[in-house]
Amino acid sequence: MLRRLAARAFWTFSRWKLVTQPAPDRPTVLIGAPHTSNWDFVVMLAIAWSQRIEVHWLGKKSLFTGWRGPIMRGLGGIPVDRADPKRVVAEMIDRVHSGDVFGLVVTPDGTRKGHTHWKSGFYRIAQQTGMPVTLGFVDRTTMTTGLGPTIEVTGNVAADMDRIRSFYADKSGIRPENRVEPRLREELESD
Numbered sequence: 001m002l003r004r005l006a007a008r009a010f011w012t013f014s015r016w017k018l019v020t021q022p023a024p025d026r027p028t029v030l031i032g033a034p035h036t037s038n039w040d041f042v043v044m045l046a047i048a049w050s051q052r053i054e055v056h057w058l059g060k061k062s063l064f065t066g067w068r069g070p071i072m073r074g075l076g077g078i079p080v081d082r083a084d085p086k087r088v089v090a091e092m093i094d095r096v097h098s099g100d101v102f103g104l105v106v107t108p109d110g111t112r113k114g115h116t117h118w119k120s121g122f123y124r125i126a127q128q129t130g131m132p133v134t135l136g137f138v139d140r141t142t143m144t145t146g147l148g149p150t151i152e153v154t155g156n157v158a159a160d161m162d163r164i165r166s167f168y169a170d171k172s173g174i175r176p177e178n179r180v181e182p183r184l185r186e187e188l189e190s191d
Contacts, residue, residue, distance in 0.1 A: 020146030036173030
């Protein structure tokens with residue numbers, strides 16, 4: 001209840017407008033893009049809490065040390081040991097089979113400059129778990145944010161990414177200069 005109240009306060013006082021499709025009623029990989037600012041995290045929580053989506057998100061293990069650990073876990077964080085990334089996929093498969101309905105938030109483009117492509121972890125997790133991909137967005141040009149369509153990945157990376165690129169083509173993040181074109185390394189290597 002507190003989360004819904006916090007989300008309601010956010011949407012009441014924020015310059016952002018929530019424009020969203022309904023949340024999926026099954027586990028989904030929820031892309032947050034374009035992810036160009038750390039403020040995107042606050043917007044993501046407001047979307048999830050207002051839509052009553054239990055969200056989990058992946059973060060580097062160092063974010064969960066000390067006093068931050070309980071806070072990050074309370075906000076849905078899952079620490080990732082980059083030395084053992086396969087463990088995350090196995091954990092997601094277990095959660096899907098347990099019947100939990102949740103959104104696994106993945107920001108494949110990141111907030112840092114210099115990236116030439118998206119990280120493909122969201123795609124691999126969706127393929128290996130059978131989860132669909134929900135396209136969450138922020139768009140600074142219209143000051144709107146929310147959930148876009150939910151798609152099933154087909155295994156045809158280029159075709160799936162064309163659909164994703166089409167959706168994000170007119171979306172601009174909080175810091176547009178940090179935007180990364182939705183393209184996976186696998187696509188770049190095959191060109």
